[in-house]
Amino acid sequence: MPKSISSYETLEKFAQDSLGTNRSQSELYNFRLFECPDCGPAPFILTMQHYKSLFPEHFHGKILAQCGTCDKCQKLFLEAPHMNIEAGESRPSTPGRQEILRCVCGNNAFAVAFCCRYATGDKEAHTDAAIFVGQCPQCGKCRVFVGID
Numbered sequence: 001m002p003k004s005i006s007s008y009e010t011l012e013k014f015a016q017d018s019l020g021t022n023r024s025q026s027e028l029y030n031f032r033l034f035e036c037p038d039c040g041p042a043p044f045i046l047t048m049q050h051y052k053s054l055f056p057e058h059f060h061g062k063i064l065a066q067c068g069t070c071d072k073c074q075k076l077f078l079e080a081p082h083m084n085i086e087a088g089e090s091r092p093s094t095p096g097r098q099e100i101l102r103c104v105c106g107n108n109a110f111a112v113a114f115c116c117r118y119a120t121g122d123k124e125a126h127t128d129a130a131i132f133v134g135q136c137p138q139c140g141k142c143r144v145f146v147g148i149d
Contacts, residue, residue: 008033008041008111011135014142015115019129028120034076034112036067043068043109043137046076046145050097063132063146068109076112076132101145103136110134112145 012031019029036042044065051061063076102108112134119128130148135141 008113008135010140011111011113011133011142012115014135015113015131015133018131018133018144019115019117028118030116030118032114034065034114036070036072037074038072039067039069041111042070044076044112045109046101046112046134048099048101048145050099052096065112076114101134103139103141103143105136105139105141107136107138110136 011033015031016029033041034044036044045068047064047066049062049064064073065076066073100108101110103110112132114130114132116130117128132145134143134145
């Protein structure tokens with residue numbers, strides 16, 4: 001069973017720094033830690049399912065999370081591939097590639113969070129960028145899993 005993380009401040013700071021949220025007073029951010037509905041804050045074993053896309057430089061697929069404490073699974077993220085309906089393209093029913101994410105230390109469970117940067121101005125705030133981040137409970141290293149523009 002993976003270790004737990006006693007404080008998520010490091011992960012939140014990493015997410016903010018990765019988004020560059022401290023660059024301007026007109027930017028706000030929202031940090032949300034993912035929790036198991038049964039266990040609360042827990043490390044998750046993450047599986048990324050990649051779908052083929054017209055834009056291979058962007059992530060298109062699903063991120064599935066399995067609680068490291070109770071094994072309950074949930075979908076954290078879904079990014080549908082860009083499709084060309086006129087050309088008859090449709091979303092594949094199975095992923096093109098699947099991977100279980102691992103830390104450089106070999107651990108396969110992470111504290112996982114979503115962080116959004118909002119740009120504000122004369123009008124309403126809008127999402128400028130967002131990322132899914134994780135922190136390894138074994139070694140404490142943080143990483144970005146997926147960035148969304």
